[in-house]
Amino acid sequence: MKRVVFPGSFDPITKGHLDIIERAAKIFDEVIVAVLVNVDKKGLFTIDERVKLIEKTVSNINNVKVKSFKGLLIDFLKREGCTTVVKGLRNATDYDYEVQMAIINKALDEKIETLFLIAKSEYCSVSSSVVKQIGMLNGDIKKFIPSCIIEDFNDKINKITRGGENE
Ligand code: PNS
Numbered sequence: 001m002k003r004v005v006f007p008g009s010f011d012p013i014t015k016g017h018l019d020i021i022e023r024a025a026k027i028f029d030e031v032i033v034a035v036l037v038n039v040d041k042k043g044l045f046t047i048d049e050r051v052k053l054i055e056k057t058v059s060n061i062n063n064v065k066v067k068s069f070k071g072l073l074i075d076f077l078k079r080e081g082c083t084t085v086v087k088g089l090r091n092a093t094d095y096d097y098e099v100q101m102a103i104i105n106k107a108l109d110e111k112i113e114t115l116f117l118i119a120k121s122e123y124c125s126v127s128s129s130v131v132k133q134i135g136m137l138n139g140d141i142k143k144f145i146p147s148c149i150i151e152d153f154n155d156k157i158n159k160i161t162r163g164g165e166n167e
Contacts, residue, residue: 002027004084004115007034007073010050011043012153013057014131016123018146020088023117025061031086033058034076035068044132044156057146074109083111090119090126136161 004024010017010033024031035050045053047068058064069076077083085105087098102114131144135157145153 016126037070
């Protein structure tokens with residue numbers, strides 16, 4: 001069975017991420033979306049919330065699983081018995097960063113292969129950071145995140161702006 005890991009922060013998942021997941025799910029038998037637990041960086045959503053939002057988004061794709069991981073990606077891959085990583089590339093900045101990560105991961109474990117899918121043009125400027133910024137400034141994020149999580153996103157923004165959560 002051909003399996004691939006799609007790692008990231010997913011704070012929150014965007015339509016660009018979803019496009020990569022859908023395309024990878026057509027190429028591989030199983031896609032594992034792996035949410036990084038980054039103890040140094042507090043996000044908008046908790047890790048559990050991010051996992052739930054992704055699960056909701058991919059609920060109609062039967063060969064996608066969602067997990068979270070701490071530490072090195074290569075150690076997560078080892079635990080999963082998987083040697084392939086997929087990442088999306090939106091632009092030259094992504095390219096420079098992702099190639100470096102791919103080379104480092106291969107240096108750490110020779111068996112790891114990283115495959116890149118080029119983002120569709122409509123998603124080349126979409127990122128979780130931009131979505132968060134627009135949301136916090138009361139902008140319309142409908143074009144950028146999957147429709148099934150818009151309510152969750154707006155609820156979170158409302159909680160923060162009203163209650164001071166995640167400040
Ligand atoms: O959403 P992102 O920023 O593209 O995700 C980056 C991620 C999670 C793929 C990357 O930071 C990662 O793999 N982190 C785990 C730590 C690791 O293995 N680093 C590589 C060696 S420095």
